[in-house]
Amino acid sequence: MNAAAGQPDIEHWIDGQLDGYTTDQLLDVLLAQPVWASGEGLDQAEGFVHARLTEVWDRVVALSYAAEAREREVGVLVLTQHLLPADERIREDECREHLLRMLPTEAEPPVLAAIIHGVSVLMGQAEPAEASRLIVPFATHADEMVRFSAAAALGGVDDSRALASLITLCGDTDDDVRDSAAFGLGALSDDDSPPVRDALAGLLADDNASVLYEALLGLTRRADPRVVPQVLDYLAQQDDDTVEEWDDLQEAMGEAMERWERIGSGDPAWLPVLMLLEARAMWDTASIGEAIARCRSAAR
Numbered sequence: 001m002n003a004a005a006g007q008p009d010i011e012h013w014i015d016g017q018l019d020g021y022t023t024d025q026l027l028d029v030l031l032a033q034p035v036w037a038s039g040e041g042l043d044q045a046e047g048f049v050h051a052r053l054t055e056v057w058d059r060v061v062a063l064s065y066a067a068e069a070r071e072r073e074v075g076v077l078v079l080t081q082h083l084l085p086a087d088e089r090i091r092e093d094e095c096r097e098h099l100l101r102m103l104p105t106e107a108e109p110p111v112l113a114a115i116i117h118g119v120s121v122l123m124g125q126a127e128p129a130e131a132s133r134l135i136v137p138f139a140t141h142a143d144e145m146v147r148f149s150a151a152a153a154l155g156g157v158d159d160s161r162a163l164a165s166l167i168t169l170c171g172d173t174d175d176d177v178r179d180s181a182a183f184g185l186g187a188l189s190d191d192d193s194p195p196v197r198d199a200l201a202g203l204l205a206d207d208n209a210s211v212l213y214e215a216l217l218g219l220t221r222r223a224d225p226r227v228v229p230q231v232l233d234y235l236a237q238q239d240d241d242t243v244e245e246w247d248d249l250q251e252a253m254g255e256a257m258e259r260w261e262r263i264g265s266g267d268p269a270w271l272p273v274l275m276l277l278e279a280r281a282m283w284d285t286a287s288i289g290e291a292i293a294r295c296r297s298a299a300r
Helices: 010-014 023-031 040-051 053-064 069-080 092-102 109-123 128-140 144-154 160-169 175-188 194-201 209-221 225-237 240-244 247-263 268-279 285-299
Strands: none
Touching (some): 023 040, 069 092, 092 109, 109 144, 128 144, 144 175, 209 225, 225 268, 268 285
16 A cells, blocks of 8 residues: 555554655554554654644544444544644544543443543643543443553542542552552652552552552652662662663652751661662762751651
């Protein structure tokens, strides 16, 4: 197939060569791919269609109500416009209304998961409490794809319903759902309540490495001493170059130090970590010295 004949050349599309393809042709490409597929070529094709939604508006709306679930998925994906900055989205209010009408009636898990993602994208920043109200019921859905989408959508929404759902999802049977919930609580939420800390601490023995790391980072951000042994183990088992490249841990430690600076005190339980960072010259000398001083002072 080729663009000259009016059909997408998928090999070239995968290489990111979009010149000569119409918006309709790239929409055909999206219909031939899994919605949750990833890659630079897919992102380019999606972004192209998103930015030219007006050219295929009637077709996309029709797809979102098609009898075939696969077509509805693609319609929802395009309406969501998730690759565009908020100020560049097209007919955003109409897109949101389409998704909201579909949300209570859609039964196919892949489509429902895409709708939840779309509602989060199009409502999350402007109306987080309402988005949370709509999405929370799907956190207990029987399908793990739907629960994953709910966990991802609720991350960073700091209302009681969203937090309670994420805490529950930290105990999910699916690795990806737990990973998303741990990321939502640990990295995206600033809530520092005991239930949030305890939910993250409960994942420190998780069999999934990604879930464990998200919990570790979330508790490090909060300077929770329960994570000190695992932070030390990680630092001890890595060479300097590898650890220095793990920016997330350094960012989390930075937030812990900022916390101690704000309250004017530290936690002596963190002294072994701080002294190891100092010994390996992995931090600004003045900042690490101040953090060590605060933690030592708190021990007296």
